[in-house]
Amino acid sequence: MTITINSAVKATLYIAFVFSTSVAKAQAPALADAAGSYRIASSSSIQFSVGQVGGGGGIAGRFAKFSGGFRIDGANIERSSVEFTLYPESVRASERRVEDFLRSSAVFDAANFQTVTFRSTRVRQTGPATATVEGALTARGKTRKERFAVTLTDWNRRSISFTIRGSIRRSPYGMDVGTPIYSNVVEFNMRITGQRR
Amino acid sequence: MLRNSETGFGWVTIVLHWTIGLLILGLLLLGFIMRRTGIDPALQFALYQWHKSFGFAALGLALIRTIWWLVERTPSPPASVSPLERKAARLTHDTLIVLGIVVPFTGWAVASASTLNIPSFFFNMIVIPHLPLARSETSENFWTFAHALLAYVALAMVAIHAAAALYHHFKRGDEVLTRMLHPAVGVSSGGRSARKRHDAAVGGNDR
Ligand code: HEM
Numbered sequence: 286m287t288i289t290i291n292s293a294v295k296a297t298l299y300i301a302f303v304f305s306t307s308v309a310k311a312q313a314p315a316l317a318d319a320a321g322s323y324r325i326a327s328s329s330s331i332q333f334s335v336g337q338v339g340g341g342g343g344i345a346g347r348f349a350k351f352s353g354g355f356r357i358d359g360a361n362i363e364r365s366s367v368e369f370t371l372y373p374e375s376v377r378a379s380e381r382r383v384e385d386f387l388r389s390s391a392v393f394d395a396a397n398f399q400t401v402t403f404r405s406t407r408v409r410q411t412g413p414a415t416a417t418v419e420g421a422l423t424a425r426g427k428t429r430k431e432r433f434a435v436t437l438t439d440w441n442r443r444s445i446s447f448t449i450r451g452s453i454r455r456s457p458y459g460m461d462v463g464t465p466i467y468s469n470v471v472e473f474n475m476r477i478t479g480q481r482r
Numbered sequence: 483m484l485r486n487s488e489t490g491f492g493w494v495t496i497v498l499h500w501t502i503g504l505l506i507l508g509l510l511l512l513g514f515i516m517r518r519t520g521i522d523p524a525l526q527f528a529l530y531q532w533h534k535s536f537g538f539a540a541l542g543l544a545l546i547r548t549i550w551w552l553v554e555r556t557p558s559p560p561a562s563v564s565p566l567e568r569k570a571a572r573l574t575h576d577t578l579i580v581l582g583i584v585v586p587f588t589g590w591a592v593a594s595a596s597t598l599n600i601p602s603f604f605f606n607m608i609v610i611p612h613l614p615l616a617r618s619e620t621s622e623n624f625w626t627f628a629h630a631l632l633a634y635v636a637l638a639m640v641a642i643h644a645a646a647a648l649y650h651h652f653k654r655g656d657e658v659l660t661r662m663l664h665p666a667v668g669v670s671s672g673g674r675s676a677r678k679r680h681d682a683a684v685g686g687n688d689r
Contacts, residue, residue, distance in 0.1 A: 337600075337601055338601050338603050338609055339601050339603075339609035339611075341599075342599050379597070380597060380598075382598065383598070386523055386527075389523040389524075390522065390523060390524070391522075391523040391524035391527065462523075462524045462527055463527055465603070465606055466531065466600065466601055466603045466606075
């Protein structure tokens with residue numbers, strides 16, 4: 286059931302996107318229209334990459350399992366909020382050895398810390414379709430303030446999509462294994478679709 | 483003193499010999515430990531990188547050692563060493579020279595063929611490029627096997643080599659081991675008495 290809804294939404298979004306991009310960049314909806322509560326759809330994607338010394342390759346991966354939601358405040362966008370959970374056990378990378386290493390005590394320690402969470406504390410609009418979201422990121426039992434850049438890419442009555450980018454330093458979370466061969470900075474690149482609740 | 487003489491080794495040979503020897507034994511131990519499962523994964527990653535850095539250092543020194551071995555004369559064995567022993571020694575030394583180069587090259591091949599594509603960052607200072615090998619699981623497994631096999635063959639050769647040196651020192655009482663510890667001062671291939679006389683002479687000059 287959810288799958289059919291998801292794919293239908295995905296198809297709709299895709300068609301909408303194809304039509305809209307050729308005409309203009311996705312225009313910001315009137316806030317009153319976009320206001321509401323959304324559930325993060327499983328069609329969203331959470332990708333990350335870590336550069337390596339000498340260029341080339343690096344580590345790239347994604348998380349298959351995550352959940353969360355956000356609320357867009359119609360009266361004041363800056364009062365909007367987002368909360369997000371991802372499950373490091375579901376990490377996917379180029380090969381099994383890399384996935385096992387990422388799950389291990391060297392990186393996410395998924396056996397002891399099942400989730401990585403983000404809870405926004407501040408939203409600031411930076412342009413007609415852009416915003417920065419600041420919040421508390423918790424990984425491996427450590428919580429720190431992090432910031433992500435959000436760009437609206439698509440929306441309709443039932444759903445809304447963003448790309449979200451952030452550069453997170455991993456050493457403060459006790460995940461600095463492999464530096465300086467691998468960069469201390471993890472680049473997150475997410476495409477988040479919210480479905481109206 | 484730096485160069486070999488007809489009867490003994492100079493400092494260049496001696497320093498290279500012991501540095502490479504220590505490196506190879508250390509790398510064997512490191513290689514063995516880092517491959518054990520159940521080891522902390524972060525530690526394991528670090529050990530692999532140390533192994534690669536020290537391995538490259540060993541390769542560099544082994545190349546210098548080989549060139550030195552080719553261009554510099556090799557002192558003739560003490561007179562007490564029989565022709566058969568000379569042949570055996572020669573074979574062991576040749577094998578060790580070759581393995582000193584081939585073993586690190588196969589290790590380099592492992593790092594290069596591995597689908598993990600982990601850069602070799604020599605002591606976190608310079609990136610050493612991969613060998614031009616196709617990256618695949620099959621290739622990686624082949625080179626891993628070759629590297630392990632040849633490394634343990636090298637260990638066996640080192641053991642034979644060291645046992646022979648100790649045998650010469652403690653059972654035969656000849657110069658085979660001691661002349662790799664410090665350069666011979668004299669020109670003659672005399673036994674212990676000759677060495678004693680030289681040591682005394684050197685001591686006298688010091689004052
Ligand atoms: C004289 C030099 C070297 C010696 C004696 C040596 C010895 C060893 C030994 C004993 C092992 C463990 C084999 C096993 O039990 O499976 C090993 C593994 C390994 N060595 Fe070396 N090594 C040397 C140089 C190098 C170099 C220069 C590199 C790379 C740049 C290297 C890369 C590796 C790698 C990647 C492994 C692990 C293979 C795997 O886990 O798949 N080694 N080495």
